[in-house]
Amino acid sequence: xxxxxxxxxxxxxxxxxxxxxxxxxxxxxxxxxxxxxxxxxxxxxxxxxxxxxxxxxxxxxxxxxxxxxxxxxxxxxxxxxxxxxxxxxxxxxxxxxxxxxxxxxxxxxxxxxxxxxxxxxxxxxxxxxxxxxxxxxxxxxxxxxxxxxxxxxxxxxxxxxxxxxxxxxxxxxxxxxxxxxxxxxxxxxxxxxxxxxxxxxxxxxxxxxxxxxxxxxxxxxxxxxxxxxxxxxxxxxxxxxxxxxxxxxxxxxxxxxxxxxxxxxxxxxxxxxxxxxxxxxxxxxxxxxxxxxxxxxxxxxxxxxxxxxxxxxxxxxxxxxxxxxxxxxxxxxxxxxxxxxxxxxxxxxxxxxxxxxxxxxxxxxxxxxxxxxxxxxxxxxxxxxxxxxxxxxxxxxxxxxxxxxxxxxxxxxxxxxxxxxxxxxxxxxxxxxxxxxxxxxxx
Numbered sequence: 001x002x003x004x005x006x007x008x009x010x011x012x013x014x015x016x017x018x019x020x021x022x023x024x025x026x027x028x029x030x031x032x033x034x035x036x037x038x039x040x041x042x043x044x045x046x047x048x049x050x051x052x053x054x055x056x057x058x059x060x061x062x063x064x065x066x067x068x069x070x071x072x073x074x075x076x077x078x079x080x081x082x083x084x085x086x087x088x089x090x091x092x093x094x095x096x097x098x099x100x101x102x103x104x105x106x107x108x109x110x111x112x113x114x115x116x117x118x119x120x121x122x123x124x125x126x127x128x129x130x131x132x133x134x135x136x137x138x139x140x141x142x143x144x145x146x147x148x149x150x151x152x153x154x155x156x157x158x159x160x161x162x163x164x165x166x167x168x169x170x171x172x173x174x175x176x177x178x179x180x181x182x183x184x185x186x187x188x189x190x191x192x193x194x195x196x197x198x199x200x201x202x203x204x205x206x207x208x209x210x211x212x213x214x215x216x217x218x219x220x221x222x223x224x225x226x227x228x229x230x231x232x233x234x235x236x237x238x239x240x241x242x243x244x245x246x247x248x249x250x251x252x253x254x255x256x257x258x259x260x261x262x263x264x265x266x267x268x269x270x271x272x273x274x275x276x277x278x279x280x281x282x283x284x285x286x287x288x289x290x291x292x293x294x295x296x297x298x299x300x301x302x303x304x305x306x307x308x309x310x311x312x313x314x315x316x317x318x319x320x321x322x323x324x325x326x327x328x329x330x331x332x333x334x335x336x337x338x339x340x341x342x343x344x345x346x347x348x349x350x351x352x353x354x355x356x357x358x359x360x361x362x363x364x365x366x367x368x369x370x371x372x373x374x375x376x377x378x379x380x381x382x383x384x385x386x387x388x389x390x391x392x393x394x395x396x397x398x399x400x401x402x403x404x405x406x407x408x409x410x411x412x413x414x415x416x417x418x419x420x421x422x423x424x425x426x427x428x429x430x431x432x433x434x435x436x437x438x439x440x441x442x443x
Contacts, residue, residue: 056421059418070333073333112271131209276303339410350372
């Protein structure tokens with residue numbers, strides 16, 4: 001959230017979260033309706049394949065792999081940098097950020113190799129603790145607001161003062177994972193109910209909680225000061241403001257739970273990538289050996305190991321070459337991931353319309369047509385402004401080639417996926433027929 005304020009210059013970040021929550025809630029009306037008829041660890045890939053055709057589904061799968069891999073690998077930059085700084089400040093232990101990141105990578109690799117039950121328990125405990133710390137911070141800022149409480153961050157003027165597209169990209173990055181209930185649909189007792197319920201709950205909690213926290217942060221600095229203070233302190237702003245109101249102990253505790261929060265997020269994206277590899281391997285879109293589950297743990301362990309190796313190569317490469325863990329690895333990669341997910345949401349909205357056009361399955365007009373069309377158009381507009389404002393996220397000059405080269409990675413991956421899907425249709429009809437169909441006997 002401080003990075004959102006700092007890089008975009010938009011005071012209306014709290015309003016951004018509410019707008020995105022409404023758009024995603026409308027999107028979820030069709031997404032949840034489709035989830036009742038498709039149970040597949042490939043989620044977006046499977047939905048798009050069954051709604052818009054197999055070749056389009058493969059294109060979406062390639063975008064999803066790039067987006068989720070970029071997000072989880074980028075988080076290792078933040079995780080390593082923050083933890084290395086904490087160890088040096090508190091204990092005088094000086095370690096390169098990438099060595100610290102590799103330690104976390106090893107822990108996440110172990111958890112990803114195990115059953116999801118273990119991961120869910122770890123994530124639940126961390127989530128509760130982190131949320132409590134942030135709520136304490138929020139209350140401390142509201143009770144000592146230097147300019148009093150104001151609703152200005154929720155006004156239209158506050159929403160349009162800076163790089164709107166970049167702000168939407170940061171905001172979408174905060175929501176990433178809301179759709180992951182579908183990724184675990186094959187591991188749920190009742191996926192027809194659980195996926196839709198989890199999706200709506202995630203959107204509501206993220207939207208309200210982040211909007212409230214962003215507003216509290218703006219109140220804690222004063223509306224006029226939130227942008228310059230966010231630019232001054234960056235990701236440390238929460239700890240700086242918390243330390244001013246609650247003492248230095250809060251900064252220490254807050255840093256610990258920020259580390260665990262980023263760890264939890266990285267673990268979540270690791271699991272998502274592993275299941276995409278599994279789904280694509282099972283259907284022979286990728287090598288079939290990726291489609292195996294562990295005989296004892298029941299986990300997609302080969303998909304887990306594969307993306308662990310990828311993360312290991314990227315993190316080590318950045319570390320050895322002296323790359324910037326925050327300005328480049330975290331900033332560029334996570335926003336690239338967010339951009340990819342926005343594109344997937346647009347295509348999935350179209351897929352919902354296509355899926356129910358062939359068979360309405362007693363689904364109402366709102367869920368099968370109106371909601372996906374409205375949300376698809378809104379997300380397409382967000383995607384456009386995100387592309388056109390991407391230089392604000394990168395911190396590069398307007399004429400820099402990076403401004404179009406990095407977003408182009410998402411589009412190029414999709415085009416390569418479409419081409420690969422066409423090759424499968426011509427050379428491997430059996431594999432082509434399996435695309436998006438999931439486990440044998442799935443609806």
